[in-house]
Amino acid sequence: MADIQNYTINFGPQHPAAHGVLRLILEMDGEVIERADPHIGLLHRATEKLVENKPFNQSIGYMDRLDYVSMMCNEHAYVLAMEKLLGVTPPIRAQYIRVMFDEITRVLNHLLWLGAHALDVGAMTVFLYCFREREDLLDCYEAVSGARMHATYYRPGGVYRDLPDCMPQYQASRWHNEKATASLNENRQGSLLDFIEDFSNRFPTLVDEYETLLTDNRIWKQRTVDIGIVSPERAKALGFTGAMLRGSGVAWDLRKKQPYAVYDKMDFDIPVGKTGDCYDRYVVRVEEMRQANRIIKQCIAWLRENPGPVMLNNHKIVPPSRVEMKSDMESLIHHFKLFTEGFCIPEGEAYAAVEHPKGEFGIYLVSDGANKPYRLKIRAPGFVHLSALDEMVRGHMLADVVTILSSQDIVFGEVDR
């Protein structure tokens, strides 16, 4: 009889199920995984070093490019860290706008995750459904910041500008005639808030659609139930946060436990799993989308009632408006100083964390009193989750590696930084 021995296979970095550029070295016994060694860093751009060489206010854009499917949540953590050291609090309306866009971002992220996860497991349809809704949400990004992904919308001291009164409209083209365009523009007649409200009214039915396809689906359950189980104790020891921790049954959510912005004024629930397998993490994230929708609705109601400033009026950190700049000498000087030298942040160190769609996203900022960060450390949730992959996949089959990996919701922009 021939000798049976383990063999090693290489997975990625160009594999579509590797979620970007993950290279996995898998040691297999037949089709069973003995050991998995993730090789990361193929997307390492030294973001932290780049940030240390730029003034504080020029690095917000780098944050968008970390986890490039939940852009504004990354910005939020960085902006919060700066505000903590500066000792400023943005106006209340800006905080509501931030919360609303954080939740829009959460839905955006979970939609991409759900689509990609289902696709990895073999269900094509969900991906198409999810991208249909992502389109609307990216339009919100575009309407408010001008960019569909890399928004740079949150600024120290508030948000870049107030919510617009009108939505961009589709134009008739070779592919869409007047009639088709009119129906596309139907819910874009009012302000951005009207558009988001229309979306939030439609969205629960749409989540039902995804659930019809997956939640009770026999194949889906066979592929995800009891795959990649992590016990609550182990999840804490491994540093899990966010949906990964909640999927294991630990009711921990920074929005509830250590609220930032105006999350303490919001009414929402934290979904918690029971067994800590891939299916639980799926159910938790789907419910999170519904809860995010609830928060969005509350923000819309508040924002309609309460107009007000969205930026501080302190021109030592916030640039003056264009009109002021062109008519007032003092404003011109402030503008010049802010865009050539930036602002200095008092000496000290701060850690600001937000409940990012993927877990706890934190920024550790050390300032020596200069106009550039002395040290910036990005605590990316995906990095910690991926480090536990080896433990989670041991003893599973090759096909389960893909399921477990995508149930971790990995994005390489933040893992490699």
Place this chain on the structure above:
Amino acid sequence: MNTSQLIDSLQQHFANTIKDVSACCGEVTLEVDKSDLLSVATQLRDTPNFKFEQLIDACGVDYLTYGVSEWSTNNATATGFERGVRREGEKIHNTEWDKPRFAVVYHLLSVSLNQRLRLKVFVEGEPPMVDSVVDIWPAVNWFEREAFDLFGILFKDHPDLRRILTDYGFIGHPFRKDFPLIGNVEMRYDASQKRVIYEPVSIEPRTLVPKVIRHDNRYAQELETPGEANG
């Protein structure tokens, strides 16, 4: 538990081992000697009124150029903007750094007691070396690999201390302050040798904005009041 209570119980519990404990922006920082790291870390995890069962983050910090700025801000100088962007320009030491060059900073979280702590250890020597806490918090595994890769800090008894973020065969520790931003080598595909080759970098380093330290916190009072919308 609020920060002052946490500081009190830290001071009671670790009376002899604490080097420094402070609170800033509502966060508590505990500094210990590197020889006490393992015992302090174990107690922080297991003692009932600390219970830091989660390690959120660990990272290295290089204090080589801490408080050094490139532009004099206290008085006018004869030269213009180029004094800041010139690579070998003046270096102004604003604060004297009397501690070791490297630090490892751990961020701890207690899920059960809802509290956070920053644990700081200064490490000296070349290469700097500190005990690994991977047996206390398994989550630190990749963070220590990262600190080794980027700062060259060695972690004693780490099971698998390999480079993690940089390329296979990379030389140097890129996040050290004396490692140039543009790097040391660049690579390209050489058609004649039919392989990827490494060469010294050909681009010029440049400073777009000089590092400036200004002590004008005279506006600190004004920062509190939200004003009118703009932009």
